[in-house]
Amino acid sequence: xxxxxxxERPAVRERHYPSDTTDAEWAVLEPLLPxxxxxxxxxxxxxxxxxxxxxxxxRYVNDNGIKWRSVPVDFxxxxxxxxxxxxxxxxxxxxxxxxxxxxxxxxxxDGINPRxxxxxxxxxxxxxxxxxxxxxxxxxxxxxxxxxxxxLIVDMxxxxxxxxxxxxxxxxxxxxxxxxxRLRLAHPEVVVAWGDSAYKGPLADWAxxxxxxxxxTVPRRKxxxxxxxxxxxxxxxxxxxxxxxARRNVRNYERLISHSEAHLTWTFITLMVxxxxxxxxxxxxxxxxxxxxxxxxxxxxxxxxxxxHTVRLAPAALS
Numbered sequence: 001x002x003x004x005x006x007x008e009r010p011a012v013r014e015r016h017y018p019s020d021t022t023d024a025e026w027a028v029l030e031p032l033l034p035x036x037x038x039x040x041x042x043x044x045x046x047x048x049x050x051x052x053x054x055x056x057x058x059r060y061v062n063d064n065g066i067k068w069r070s071v072p073v074d075f076x077x078x079x080x081x082x083x084x085x086x087x088x089x090x091x092x093x094x095x096x097x098x099x100x101x102x103x104x105x106x107x108x109x110d111g112i113n114p115r116x117x118x119x120x121x122x123x124x125x126x127x128x129x130x131x132x133x134x135x136x137x138x139x140x141x142x143x144x145x146x147x148x149x150x151x152l153i154v155d156m157x158x159x160x161x162x163x164x165x166x167x168x169x170x171x172x173x174x175x176x177x178x179x180x181x182r183l184r185l186a187h188p189e190v191v192v193a194w195g196d197s198a199y200k201g202p203l204a205d206w207a208x209x210x211x212x213x214x215x216x217t218v219p220r221r222k223x224x225x226x227x228x229x230x231x232x233x234x235x236x237x238x239x240x241x242x243x244x245x246a247r248r249n250v251r252n253y254e255r256l257i258s259h260s261e262a263h264l265t266w267t268f269i270t271l272m273v274x275x276x277x278x279x280x281x282x283x284x285x286x287x288x289x290x291x292x293x294x295x296x297x298x299x300x301x302x303x304x305x306x307x308x309h310t311v312r313l314a315p316a317a318l319s
Contacts (some may be wrong), residue, residue: 013053013076019063019270020056024277029055029269032101034094049077057082062266065247090262099265100186102272103159110280115187116155120194121179122236124150124243125168129253136257138169148252148260150243151179153193157281158235158242160268161187165252165260172198177206184211194218194232231291243267 015021021029033051037044057075061068061082071079089095104114125140128147139146145168153162162183166175176199183190192214193207204215218232243249246267254260275281 013056013074015056017056017060019059021052021059021273022277025273026052026055028102028105028273028276029098032098034089034092049081053077054082054085058086058266059270061086062246062248062263062270065250086262087259090258090265095262095265095269099160099269099272102269102276103155103161106159106272106275107155107157109276110157110282112157112283115189116161117190118156118192118194119153119161119183119187119190120156120232120236121151121153121176121199122195122233122240123152123172123198124240126150126250126252128168129251131253131255133255136167136255138167140168143168148257149175150240150260150264151175152236152239152243153179153183154236154239156235158239159272160239163261163264163268165257165264172196173201173203176203180207180211180213180215184213192216196220196233231288234288234290242271246270 030051033055036047038046053075054077057071057077057079060066060075061071068079068083071077071082075082107114107116125143125145126147126149127145128137132147137147138149140149147168149166149168149170149172151162151164151166151172152160154160162179164175164179164182176195180193183193190213194216195218197217197219199215200217204217207213207215218230220230243264246263248263249267252260254263
């Protein structure tokens with residue numbers, strides 16, 4: 001059997017769900033998807049269903065929080081096929097690659113460097129459904145939540161770089177070592193990270209000694225009572241609010257932690273694809289109200305410690 005072209009497949013269904021891809025979004029996302037097996041030198045069975053229908057079905061599950069078995073029939077794809085693509089693209093690393101490429105494209109689209117030097121990290125505890133096994137869930141004594149914890153790292157514009165899901169029980173500084181190690185492997189250019197007071201102490205010393213990463217904390221205000229928007233940290237908290245817009249992420253239903261991470265990744269992929277189809281967002285001309293105003297005068301140059309030399313960059317705002 002020969003591999004059929006996209007032109008020989010049935011026409012793509014009429015799109016009427018808010019989560020469906022537009023023509024502009026599909027033009028951005030389609031080139032990033034893995035090459036079909038039938039077009040590889042090793043060969044494989046040709047795909048029976050249009051990929052756009054499959055992507056739309058995955059986004060529908062992610063956005064509406066339904067069960068896989070409840071995928072509407074008007075997508076024209078059996079739910080087992082949709083879940084199979086969701087699982088294979090995650091296991092092969094294709095989903096992480098798509099996420100990384102879209103992140104660079106968004107930054108270039110906004111007219112800034114595709115690589116970032118500074119990041120912000122934070123975590124969020126969410127309740128686990130009965131489908132979450134006892135061995136992959138825990139109790140967060142601070143938030144009084146029994147479930148799992150999401151760990152996010154975003155750049156200075158709130159676009160995510162790394163996502164990790166763990167049990168809710170450990171203190172944030174424990175899984176943060178694995179999170180920062182992943183960040184160093186994928187983004188060796190990052191030199192500084194900000195977080196809340198949970199990341200200070202031994203973790204900051206470990207990050208500086210073993211990863212060459214400067215970890216700074218943004219403490220709570222002395223007169224703060226309850227939640228307050230804080231400098232730097234508001235960017236990652238805004239990213240967490242973006243996560244909660246997808247109803248599949250409001251509660252953790254996944255048996256496997258890797259599937260939880262995949263749903264978070266699909267949420268950010270949808271966000272970035274839509275960002276690429278809109279006009280660029282220029283950098284701020286004035287600082288955010290909660291950000292400290294820099295003193296007048298010549299700013300100090302940023303130093304990046306590298307072996308065996310020290311590179312000095314021109315004084316410019318981190319973006």
